[in-house]
Each structure stands twice: as structure tokens, then as C-alpha cells.
Amino acid sequence: MRFTIQREKLIASVQDVMKAISSRTVIPILTGMKIEVKQHGVTLTGSDSDISIESYIPAEDEDKVYVENIEEGTIVLQAKYFPEIVRKLPEAQVDIVVDEQFNVKITSGKSEFNLNGQSADEYPLLPQVETENSFEMPIDLLKSMIKQTVFAVSTMETRPILTGVNIKLEDQNLIFTATDSHRLAKREVPVSGTNVSIEQVVVPGKSLNELYKILNDSEETIEISVTNNQILFRTKHLNFLSRLLDGNYPETSRLIPDHSKTTIQIKTTPLLRSIERASLLAKEERNNVVKFTSNDDALIQISSNSPEVGNVEEEVTADKIDGENLKISFSSKYMIDALKAIEYDEVIIEFTGAMRPFVIRPIENDSILQLILPVRTY
Secondary structure (H helix, E strand, C coil): CEEEEEHHHHHHHHHHHHCCCCCCCCCHHHHEEEEEEECCEEEEEEECCCEEEEEEEECEECCEECEEEEECEEEEEECCCHHHHHHHCCCCEEEEEECCCCEEEEEECCEEEEEECECHHHCCCCCCCCCCCEEEEEHHHHHHHHHCCHHHCCCCCCCHHHHEEEEEEECCEEEEEEECCCEEEEEEEECCCCCCCEEEEEEEHHHHHHHHHHCCCCCCEEEEEECCCEEEEECCCEEEEEECCCCCCCCCHHHCCCCCCEEEEEEHHHHHHHHHHHHHHHCCCHHHEEEEEECCCCEEEEEEEECCCEEEEEEEECCEEEECCEEEEEEHHHHHHHHHHHCCCEEEEEECCCCCCEEEEECCCCCEEEEECCCCCC
């Protein structure tokens, strides 16, 4: 096997597939990276038991040559050393030659490395995802859906199903929901041109975080395919495969209140900054609790008190307050996460009482919803 490749292209692909390689895997060969060389290009694969990533470098693309001097073959290289070697090579081109005994020679300029490879016969084949149940959407839209929901998944393994994001597609409407049982994040988008329906699949939050990092902010589309226990995200040069979580996701729609007693319309950034400042003293106390008090003259008081440290109070002006005056306490961390995820200049917050969950949405867009359970303070 042999090929000569542009180093920058190789580095980008290596970095992508490394996100799926773990040194803690129980299958020794999965600590390596599989490289498959064909006349049309080179495919790199990394996998652990949860996610598998294939990155493809075409031999030629848009009249640019990325891979040449091709002799077909496959090899598995130690992921512990290969990425570092590639990153530090001196020239723009890298020449890789593999002999019958899987000895690998990597040359660039005057630098030459010899590595011991492994036969790729041992490397498990990735599950094939049938693409009947698939739809397409813009990459940037998928990334914003991940960003607006994945932070709310649970980090506790006590209820494994809550460590994932619930994905549902019905009537050309795609819904992402995440909850850790103290807060909930939900985002809906219309997906045109598909008659596929996906009842509910739960994708590990960890997988979606890695996918988010890998995807370029391009306008291109991504194809999403689902089977019984796998989900595949496919772009022109990338296949990202994740296992799905087993179990039934809780019915979350009944958590969302259908009426409110107090509605506050407010600019996102001043509110966010104020809560961030109040949280500086709330760190020591249980749950980073911040108090939120509204009164008649559109002023909101944000305060936090930590007996050992001190207290902080400040006022923020709301654009509009309707309904009853309100005193409520909540986790500053949850509120900060929610406001950061919304990405709109102005939000509407709907309260149904001091001990009931409250809802935050952007004013111009009710397809984004954040829900937070208050904290009881005595």
C-alpha cells in the first residue's frame, strides 16, 4: 500500500476521527486508526463502542489533487503516535508506504518515521445503516438545534435515558428535547420535502457534542438516517455513526405550563450579565441560588446571599411586566445556560407561581423553549 497526500487535508481528517477513538476501549484494535486507500481517495476510520467516524479525502476535488501515487490497501495505525507525527511533519506533502509485514514508512521532506502497523482484518466492520428512514437538513440549522438543547441533558448515569437528546420527526416537524429533570430545553424546526417520520430516538449527549465540534459551519446539508439502534449523520466527506440509548424517554409535554400568572419581557444580555454577577457569590451555597423579584414599576431585583461570603443586589429594567408580582429563586447556572442558548436579543419569561416551572422563549421565535424548575428557599 502506498499514497502521497496533502498534509493539511490529512491533519483535518485525523483530528475528526480521533474524536471517536478511546484508549479505554476493551477491543485493543480500536485504540488504532484504520486507513483505507482506494484509487478514488483515502478513508480514515475511528471507533469506540458508542460512536464511529469515517472521514473521506478524495484523490481529486474541484480540479485540486489531494492524493496521488496510489497503491490500494488498508492498515491500522496506533492513534497514540500517528496524529502527533502528522502534525509535526515539515513539508506540505506526506508519503506513506506500507510493506507486506505492515511496517509503515512516513516521509515528509527530510523527515522519516517508521511505525509498526496492524492488519485491518481484525478491525470491526461498521454497521450498515439502511437509508430508507432518512432526511436532509442544513448543517448550520442542525448545529444550532444541538447547541440549544444538548447542555440540558443529565450528567448522572442514574437515569441513562436522560443523558441523551430525544429526537422526533412528525408531520415534517423536527423536535429536539433534552432534560435532566430540573430543567428542559426544546427546539422545533420544520423540515420540508420529507415524508419520513421518526417516533422517538434518544442520541447520547456526548455523541452530539462531538458531532457539533466536527461539523463545519457551511451552508451544506447533512443527511440523517435512523435504524433500530444507530443514527448516521452523513455529509459529503464524513460519516458519523452513533449508538442510540435504550429505554423510554419521559413524556415532557405535560411539564410545559399552558397558562401564566406573570409575564416578563426583557432584553437578554442585561438580564444574563446581572445573573452572572449575582452568581459570583452564590457559588458556595447550595445550587448557586439567585433570587428574582418583580414589582409594579418594571424593575426586577436580582439578589444572592451567602452568609459566609456576603450578598449582592442589583436591579434590571424589564421592557414590560404583566400580571402578579413575583418572588422566585432558581439555579443561576440553569438560567445562564438557558439565556446563552437562546441567541435572541429579547426574551419573554412566563411564570405560573413561585414553585412552578417557568418558561423562557425568544420574543420573535416560539420554536425555542427553555424550562426551569425553581428552587425552594426558606
